[in-house]
Every structure is written in structure tokens, then in C-alpha cells.
Amino acid sequence: MNLKSTNLIVVTQRESETFLREGRLAKMEQLLEPCRVVSAEDCSPQEWESVLREANPEIVVGGWAMRPLPANALSELAPALKYVCYLAGSVRHLVSREQIAAGLLVTNWGNSISRTISECALLLTLSCMRRLTYWAEQMHDKGAWKTPATETQSLFDRRVGLHGFGAIAKELVPLLRPFTSRISAYTEGMPDEVYQEYGVEKADSLEALFANHDVIIEVEALTPARHKIIGEALLRSIPAGGVFVNVARGALVDENALVRVVKSTDLQVGLDVFAIEPLPVDHPLRGCRNVTLLPHLSGPTTDRRIDSADRAIENLQRFREGKPLIAPITCEVYDRST
Amino acid sequence: MNLKSTNLIVVTQRESETFLREGRLAKMEQLLEPCRVVSAEDCSPQEWESVLREANPEIVVGGWAMRPLPANALSELAPALKYVCYLAGSVRHLVSREQIAAGLLVTNWGNSISRTISECALLLTLSCMRRLTYWAEQMHDKGAWKTPATETQSLFDRRVGLHGFGAIAKELVPLLRPFTSRISAYTEGMPDEVYQEYGVEKADSLEALFANHDVIIEVEALTPARHKIIGEALLRSIPAGGVFVNVARGALVDENALVRVVKSTDLQVGLDVFAIEPLPVDHPLRGCRNVTLLPHLSGPTTDRRIDSADRAIENLQRFREGKPLIAPITCEVYDRST
Numbered sequence: 001m002n003l004k005s006t007n008l009i010v011v012t013q014r015e016s017e018t019f020l021r022e023g024r025l026a027k028m029e030q031l032l033e034p035c036r037v038v039s040a041e042d043c044s045p046q047e048w049e050s051v052l053r054e055a056n057p058e059i060v061v062g063g064w065a066m067r068p069l070p071a072n073a074l075s076e077l078a079p080a081l082k083y084v085c086y087l088a089g090s091v092r093h094l095v096s097r098e099q100i101a102a103g104l105l106v107t108n109w110g111n112s113i114s115r116t117i118s119e120c121a122l123l124l125t126l127s128c129m130r131r132l133t134y135w136a137e138q139m140h141d142k143g144a145w146k147t148p149a150t151e152t153q154s155l156f157d158r159r160v161g162l163h164g165f166g167a168i169a170k171e172l173v174p175l176l177r178p179f180t181s182r183i184s185a186y187t188e189g190m191p192d193e194v195y196q197e198y199g200v201e202k203a204d205s206l207e208a209l210f211a212n213h214d215v216i217i218e219v220e221a222l223t224p225a226r227h228k229i230i231g232e233a234l235l236r237s238i239p240a241g242g243v244f245v246n247v248a249r250g251a252l253v254d255e256n257a258l259v260r261v262v263k264s265t266d267l268q269v270g271l272d273v274f275a276i277e278p279l280p281v282d283h284p285l286r287g288c289r290n291v292t293l294l295p296h297l298s299g300p301t302t303d304r305r306i307d308s309a310d311r312a313i314e315n316l317q318r319f320r321e322g323k324p325l326i327a328p329i330t331c332e333v334y335d336r337s338t
Numbered sequence: 339m340n341l342k343s344t345n346l347i348v349v350t351q352r353e354s355e356t357f358l359r360e361g362r363l364a365k366m367e368q369l370l371e372p373c374r375v376v377s378a379e380d381c382s383p384q385e386w387e388s389v390l391r392e393a394n395p396e397i398v399v400g401g402w403a404m405r406p407l408p409a410n411a412l413s414e415l416a417p418a419l420k421y422v423c424y425l426a427g428s429v430r431h432l433v434s435r436e437q438i439a440a441g442l443l444v445t446n447w448g449n450s451i452s453r454t455i456s457e458c459a460l461l462l463t464l465s466c467m468r469r470l471t472y473w474a475e476q477m478h479d480k481g482a483w484k485t486p487a488t489e490t491q492s493l494f495d496r497r498v499g500l501h502g503f504g505a506i507a508k509e510l511v512p513l514l515r516p517f518t519s520r521i522s523a524y525t526e527g528m529p530d531e532v533y534q535e536y537g538v539e540k541a542d543s544l545e546a547l548f549a550n551h552d553v554i555i556e557v558e559a560l561t562p563a564r565h566k567i568i569g570e571a572l573l574r575s576i577p578a579g580g581v582f583v584n585v586a587r588g589a590l591v592d593e594n595a596l597v598r599v600v601k602s603t604d605l606q607v608g609l610d611v612f613a614i615e616p617l618p619v620d621h622p623l624r625g626c627r628n629v630t631l632l633p634h635l636s637g638p639t640t641d642r643r644i645d646s647a648d649r650a651i652e653n654l655q656r657f658r659e660g661k662p663l664i665a666p667i668t669c670e671v672y673d674r675s676t
Contacts, residue, residue: 014486014487116492119492126457132461132470133471133474133475135635136474137474139631139633140624140625146633148352152635152641154454154639154642156457175516175517178513279483289478292470292474293474297488297490301492302488302490
């Protein structure tokens with residue numbers, strides 16, 4: 001370590017109280033010594049440059065409010081900088097591909113948030129099957145009660161189809177398992193052994209996945225080839241009484257097609273993500289009552305931000321010991337990220 | 339079997355299509371031969387008496403619309419009657435204690451519906467933690483989106499306290515287990531081995547259960563001693579940020595106290611059951627936005643009514659073979675039922 005370096009932790013008061021609660025801030029300070037905690041609220045771009053120049057840190061830990069790394073950070077401002085340990089998700093606004101290519105180590109919350117996303121997927125699925133949000137609103141505003149014709153559904157013994165089989169799907173399977181053993185997944189290029197390891201059937205195609213399962217859950221990564229891959233024909237092929245949930249990325253779905261389908265069928269839909277976020281106030285999905293909308297809060301929940309901090313602490317220890325980091329953001333990962 | 343008897347299946351068209359779908363009606367007819375299917379919609383009290391007199395059944399299978407058994411059913415109308423196999427829940431309106439005391443066998447759906455109730459308990463719990471119904475409504479009607487101050491919670495690693503440890507609790511534990519191992523229960527008179535078998539901590543008292551768990555779920559049976567047992571002090575003792583869910587019986591809770599608590603705290607509440615059902619249109623719980631309301635539809639869902647029919651078929655087979663029935667409604671069970 002460069003002896004003239006002072007490492008930086010750049011967080012807001014709220015980040016300190018959520019991500020770094022219960023001794024985590026102190027633990028990080030200890031790992032990063034000598035270390036300075038910078039109040040992200042009070043740090044203008046000019047101040048950020050002078051903080052970097054003055055501290056010349058080897059390690060920067062940052063939260064959402066951390067300023068982007070200036071283009072001359074590695075060459076001029078902070079030549080000692082080796083590792084940016086980001087506590088949140090997307091780093092595209094924060095570091096450039098060039099900085100990663102030049103050897104800068106970068107990590108983020110990675111799949112430490114996957115289990116809260118999978119929890120949200122289960123919640124939206126169960127909610128669609130019981131029509132929870134419909135009933136909650138009718139009960140509050142319309143004095144409603146059930147009638148003999150009221151229809152509800154259970155997840156028990158249902159056929160569940162997962163589009164995608166990454167970290168979220170792998171956390172989701174154990175949550176679904178107590179309800180049903182009829183779980184299939186479809187994604188390109190996944191070895192058969194992975195499906196077998198999780199006790200999940202491999203669907204032959206995206207078309208077969210949609211047509212043969214009562215519940216479809218989007219957990220696929222967004223790539224240019226998958227932009228709007230979920231179109232009207234796929235959505236209409238979900239069996240009657242079916243459920244469609246998206247906790248992955250909104251742009252996987254042709255939202256205009258989705259609006260047409262929900263307006264003309266009984267498909268129950270649960271969405272946490274949208275092609276444009278925040279969802280525009282006049283977006284036609286707003287008001288479609290067989291669609292349950294959430295404002296992209298699947299993961300991580302406030303109380304589980306500590307999972308990201310624990311991952312960061314593990315990585316900081318590894319960095320100190322010269323060991324490989326968990327899930328570093330390589331140029332390849334950077335290019336795939338959204 | 340009495341040779342002059344014709345057994346009866348008394349169901350509506352809708353019950354036939356839900357409880358008895360996919361060959362279950364035919365299977366029952368075969369088990370009950372000679373058997374007559376009576377359309378419950380068309381059966382007035384007078385017709386019901388003449389149907390009973392004419393058929394003198396040994397077995398009657400019935401759904402919700404089946405008429406009560408007349409007081410003189412066993413003595414005069416249908417002296418061959420031995421077994422009423424009810425497809426739904428409460429039988430108090432259907433048969434009298436005297437008829438059971440006189441030897442009439444009676445069964446209902448028993449705990450075949452417990453797992454859908456436990457599913458609803460999990461749904462309400464997850465929904466309260468994410469404030470799903472709040473967000474769904476805000477997103478539809480107010481153009482809402484999250485802010486940096488938005489708080490959400492996860493069930494992972496939370497302390498869950500079950501009040502009651504009967505059939506619903508035992509189905510609920512496996513659904514909670516993937517989220518947390520910190521599950522406790524409180525009920526009177528349950529042997530320690532039962533808690534151990536399910537890997538659940540035994541709480542020392544109802545007070546300790548409420549004060550030491552983030553999520554409290556009511557799954558307790560209603561008895562006169564438990565009428566309004568959940569009062570204001572217990573509800574206020576749930577830790578800050580906590581959740582209270584009731585899928586058992588509304589009368590366990592002092593609803594006036596609950597209204598006072600939800601109006602003055604941040605307690606998130608999920609209710610499927612109420613002291614008076616249907617919930618009165620002007621009930622003060624309607625409009626309390628930290629309370630998620632459902633119109634008592636926890637169990638069974640429409641698609642799982644087949645579980646009750648499968649239980650009934652098993653019992654009809656047992657009756658035919660002279661074996662003991664699953665969960666017969668004895669006088670003791672009758673007295674405890676609501």
C-alpha cells in the first residue's frame with residue numbers, strides 16, 4: 001500500500017444507517033485504515049476532485065451519492081487508486097470502461113441482492129393468484145366482500161416457468177419448492193447439469209415455456225438480442241387463468257403488447273420493472289387493474305442493504321490479503337450491464 | 339348396506355365443476371352406488387324432506403347449498419342414514435349435536451384446506467413487509483414512484499411468532515423456512531416434542547411472543563377463553579416496523595383496539611378474517627391504509643377445492659371398508675367449532 005494514501009468511504013447519513021449499521025462502518029474503517037469518511041451529501045464535483053487529490057486513496061468505498069470518478073482520476077488525481085468498492089448496483093455512471101481496462105478493480109452488490117428479488121417475485125406471484133391488490137382496494141374503497149362466484153388460485157402444484165436461470169432464479173427455486181415441484185426454466189446456453197442440480201426441468205424453447213406453464217416469471221438478463229423479446233404472441237400463449245411476473249428488466253417486454261393483452265384477457269400480471277423508469281405518470285399500464293405495479297423495489301429491501309455491506313467487507317478483506325475478489329466487474333461484465 | 343337405500347350427492351353445478359372436477363364426481367358415484375345426484379339449486383326444504391324419505395340414503399355427500407338435516411331425519415325420514423360427508427367447512431347449520439350424539443358420522447374438509455390458508459398467511463406477511471397494496475394503489479391512482487426515503491422490508495432472517503400451533507401452523511412452517519430459521523410459536527398445552535419436531539421455538543407466553551418477534555401470525559383456534567384475547571397492549575408490544583397477520587378468526591382480536599393501534603402507529607397489518615363477516619361496509623378498518631384487507635378467501639382457493647373432494651373420496655372408501663374415518667366431527671369437535 002502507498003504510504004501517502006488515505007482510503008475513502010463516501011456515503012450519506014442514510015446509507016451509513018442502512019448499509020453500514022450495527023458496527024459495519026467501524027469494521028470497514030478498521031479494514032481501510034488510514035481512512036476518511038466523506039459525507040456524500042456535502043461533496044460537490046469540485047470538492048470530490050480535491051478530496052481525491054488530497055487523499056490519493058488506494059481504495060474507495062461508495063454509495064449511491066458518490067460522484068463519478070473523473071477521467072483523470074487514475075492518471076493525475078489519485079494514481080494510487082486500485083479498487084472502487086461500490087455498495088449499490090449499476091456502476092456505468094461511476095467508472096468508465098477505460099478505467100476498468102486500465103486495471104482498476106470494481107465490485108458492486110452483485111448477487112447479494114438476488115434473494116430479496118426472488119422474494120418479491122414470489123410475492124407478486126401469490127398476489128396475482130389471489131388478486132390481492134384488487135381485493136385490498138375493493139375492500140377499502142367499495143365496501144366489497146366476496147361472492148359465491150369469487151375465483152382465487154393457489155400456487156400449490158402449479159406449473160411454474162422461469163425465463164432465465166441466473167442468480168435470482170437460483171434463489172427463487174427454494175422459495176417455490178414448498179408449493180410445487182413442477183418448475184421449468186429456459187435460457188440459452190446453460191449446461192443441463194445446472195438444471196439438474198436445482199431439480200428444474202429444461203424447457204425446449206421460450207415458446208414451450210410460455211405455452212405450458214401457469215405462471216411465467218421473468219428473471220432473465222437484458223441483452224440487445226432480448227430487447228422486447230416477450231411479445232404479444234408469447235403473452236397470449238400463457239394458459240387461461242395464468243400469471244406473468246417481471247422482476248428482471250422492463251425492456252425484455254414489449255409493453256405496448258402487454259397493455260393490449262391485459263386489456264383483452266384475464267391474464268394476471270405483476271411488474272416491478274419497466275422499460276422507462278420512473279414509470280411515466282401517463283403510462284397506459286397505470287390503471288390496468290389486472291396488473292400489480294411496484295416501483296422497482298424488489299431488491300434490496302432497506303433492511304437487507306447490510307447484505308451488500310457484508311459482501312463489501314468480505315471483498316475488502318480479500319483485497320487486503322491479495323486474494324481474488326468476489327464477482328469483480330470486468331470489461332465483459334461492464335459491457336453486459338444495464 | 340340397506341338394500342332399499344339410494345345414496346345422495348347434493349351439489350350445485352358450480353360445486354360439481356370445482357370440487358368434483360376431473361372425474362371426481364364419477365368416482366364418488368361409483369363409490370356410492372346406488373346413488374343419485376341432486377341439484378342443490380333446485381331443492382326446496384320440502385323437496386329435501388321428500389328426497390330423503392324416498393332415497394333413505396346411508397350416505398349423503400353435500401356442498402355449501404345442501405339443506406340442513408331435519409330434526410326427524412334419523413328417526414323418520416331416512417332411518418338408514420349413517421354418514422354425512424360434507425365437502426365444505428362448518429357443519430353447525432347442517433347437523434345437530436343430538437344427531438352426532440345419536441351416532442351419525444360427519445366429516446368436513448378438515449385440514450385439507452390448511453395449506454392454502456398458510457399460503458395466504460405468507461402472502462399477507464410478504465405484502466405487509468413490502469407495502470404491496472399501498473404501492474399498487476399509489477402507482478395506479480397517484481402516478482407514484484419510489485423516493486430515496488422509501489422503506490421496504492424482507493422476511494429473510496426475521497423473527498416470526500405464530501400464535502397457535504395446529505394444522506395451519508404446521509403447513510406454514512415449511513413455507514417460512516426458506517426465509518428464516520427464527521420461528522417461535524405459542525399455544526396452551528402443546529407437548530414440547532411437537533415444537534421440536536417442527537424445529538420451532540416454544541415461546542414462554544403470549545406476551546413474550548408478541549414482544550420478541552417482528553412478524554406475528556394468528557393461526558390459533560377460537561375458543562370462548564380466547565375471545566378478543568389479542569388486545570391493545572399485545573398489539574402495541576410488537577416491535578417497531580412489525581407486522582400482524584390474522585388468517586384464523588376475527589374474534590380472536592379486539593378490533594376496536596386494533597383500529598386504535600393502526601391509526602397511531604406504523605404497524606403493518608394483514609387481515610383475512612373479521613369478528614363480523616361480511617365485514618360491515620362502514621367498519622373503521624376499511625380505509626386504514628396500513629391494513630391489507632381480504633374478504634375471507636384464505637382457504638381453499640377455487641382450484642384447490644379438489645383437495646376437499648379427494649379427502650371425501652378417501653373417507654367414502656374408508657366407510658365402505660368399515661375403517662375409521664379421517665377426522666370425524668365428534669361432539670367434542672362440534673362444540674369447539676365455529
